[in-house]
Amino acid sequence: MAHYQPSGLPESNPTKAEGLLADLHLDLPLLTGLLLLCGFGLVILYSASGQDMAVMERQAIRLAVAFVVMIAVAQVPPTTLRRWAPWLFAAGILMLVAVLVAGQVGKGAQRWLNLGLFRFQPSELVKLAVPMMIAWFLAEKSLPPRWNRLLIAGIMILVPVLLIAKQPDLGTSLLVASAGIFVLFLAGLSWRFIGGMLITAIPVALALWEWGMRDYQRNRVLTFLNPERDPLGTGYHIIQSKIAIGSGGLYGKGWLNGTQSYLDFLPEGTTDFIFAVLAEEFGFTGILMLLAIYLFIILRGLYIASQAQDTFSRLLGGAVTLVFFVYLFVNTGMVSGILPVVGVPLPLVSYGGTSLVTIMAGFGILMSIHTHRKLLPT
């Protein structure tokens, strides 16, 4: 193996703050984007919760914990992450099996593992473990991967996805699947193969509809296709959410003035449907601002991935970023009525802690990738 010595790099004169950020292995643009997003999120949550200070306090604590996790992960060099990948993956699978056998039931699904002191949701760990594992596996050989390796990778994705879908947790299994598939995509999965998969997806989807779905899942799909089918049941959320968004107009009804959320017409206003609160109170302009922040974070993530020096980091960084986008799109698509109702939060804005930590850990990985680079000639 060859190592390139750093030579002829211009010595920058870092300021004190930049020095601190470098010491903490943090990326300033990404950090700025995340802080902006979380700040915006708190402003909306204040209104969505009905100006409940207790909710604000809990969310602030969760955000703080998540940022600490991010910083902690950022200290771990990508090489270490790569070493951990198979072990994390194996642990994740084992815990998913344990959840199905001895998990706790909440909201009609088995998702939690009681570890005595606290309850743990293994599917969150798997969200990161799967892309790490696939990236580790594909980075072993040169890219693009051969058919046989693709097949093995496919199985590696499918096993945890099915285990999570069985809990049942449609949203998370979708996110885990997309994480794995993004790694394959970034690894250079041939376009012909992608096209082929899309074509075969149609009969598979039909088969899934017929035999693989539970009634409530079928209902969700049907309701998605026509929310007015059940205006008092499953369709109610979407109808009320669309009313909130549409009545917001160009400039919104004003902060703390959203009638849909304040009069409780909007269900789950602080969690899955917080985007509708934003749209009602800040209007189209508010939405564009929020989406701009998201887009900036995503582009920065992709940039970091493309600047990474090894295949594992590139694949992992890219996949983590794209999963973040999936969160965003599935949630906003659901709330605005162009995607089915799948319980996915608006990342870093929705009230609640479980996915927050995972998402921030993902950004920790990105920061680690960017700040642990060895300097190479270009």
Next chain:
Amino acid sequence: MYQSTLKDYLRESRLFRARALSAVVLVVAPLLLLVFHLAQLQIIDHDHFTTLSRDNRVKVQPLPPTRGLIYDRNGIILAQNLPTHSLEITPERVRDLEQTIEQLKQLIPISDNDLKRFNRLKSHQRRFDSIPIRVQLSEAEVARFAVNRHLFPGVEIEAKLLRDYPLKDVTAHILGYVGRINKKELQTIDASAYSGTAHIGKNGIEKYYEETLHGEVGLQQVEVNALGRVIRVLQSTPPSPGMDLHLTVDATLQRVAMEAFGEDNGAAVAIDPRNGDILALVSKPGFDPNLFVEGISTQDYNALQTSEDKPLFNRAIRGQYPPGSTVKPFIGLGGLEVGLFNPQQKKFCPGFYQLPNHSHKYRDWKKGGHGAVDMADAIIQSCDVYFYDLAQQLGIDQISAYLAPFGFGSRTGIDITGELGGLLPTREWKRESRNQPWYPGETLITGIGQGYFLITPLQLASATATLASRGNRIRPRIVSSIQQGSDGPPHNQPITPLSPVEKQSQGNWDSIIEAMLEVTEGLRGTARRIRNDHYRIAGKTGTAQVFTVKQEEEYDEEKIDKKMRDHALFIAFAPALEPRIAVAVIVENGGHGGSVAAPIAKAIMDHYLLKAKS
């Protein structure tokens, strides 16, 4: 090795950059789609969703008007609105109705009757209407529920104004009552005018003057949350309360009349002949109209419905009785006016009358007969034979033609719902309704107010008033003025003159009225017991047969069941020469008019002429 690693590295790096670029497209394209979709919702369809959002939160609520009050002629309140608390359940909002009621029972006594009423109302009303399960809660019960209110979603204490009739049975047949609007009524009323109003006039004045009493509904726009709770009032138009009614009835006189009946049932109507004002309108027995306001229990209703005394039956305007001998002054007057008779002409009464070539004996009430009687004697002693002969000579056509202008056989047009018209028989009527010819014998019994002839007490009183005022006719009225609150300008109800009875000679009228005076003042007068020194009464007794005594059979009062006894009637007006009150009294199964009905009329006239404020 070295080279190939580098080559691999560069190739993979290039590959990844291409893929990252694709990823950017993969991100931006759906985001653009999302933005377009949101622009569609927020800009193009903005107005549509604004409307939906407004419909969500803004609800229009009716503000029911307060029902108008009803006063008697002296300002005594007859119908009022009392604040009460009732415990109401909205079935739609209660998950387990049975269980909720069981739990409520632990807290507040709920009788089986309450439950029955609740179930009956429930089946008649919309699921989102609240239905009372207990009415007229005590303060303690209200407090007890208030503490436990959170345990009973869908159950509320409703504070509202409830119609109350303080005189109860005394005015029941005049006022009628209000009750909960039923499904049938919902189809006939203007639903928006009654939104928020649960009650409607069912009977009597409450029904006749429903529109006046009800008032106009107000509206308020309120902001509600998703559970339907009102957050604030956005805009409101206050309701305008119903108008108050001032009656011509004297409540005290009404009570005096009621009490004068003692144990007996019947009806009495007193009219001021000068203006048609109804001074008293009694149907006995009465009933407590307050039972009906919040829905009467089946048990109470059945008791009222099946009682032999028929308390719900308004005898004064719906009871149809043969007038008996009270019709004699009218037919006598007819005989004089037509010119067939003169007052002094005498006839011999042997105690019976026979049509030429008929064996049937039409009997007089007095077995031995009255001997030779003139018109005055015939009225004073109520001689039947004299009137058989008179009727025979007049014939049915002239009788009915002469009686019709007094109002016999048609409704008086009083402003109370439900009046019936009685029956004045004619040749045409009999052919049409029975397809039979008129028989001569029927003319005879019509002459003494029997047979097909039927009157209502109100009709008889009105005809008596016409007699008292020498032929002037005025439509009886019971509401004298309508007023908005106590400050509003009173709208006096019109006095409606009807076409008067044609008069041939004042002398004919004088001699009839003279004879009626003798009924109460003469030594042989059938109502001589009510003679008094304070004012002079012109009257006529009557007895209406409930069943027919067979030929050669004796009518023995002692032996027959009370229910089969004759009805006692009496008509009178006073002071006879300047009448201020005309009265008709019918005592069901009372026996003789002179001994039973006349004292009741006297009690009414005494009170009105001697004690009441004029």
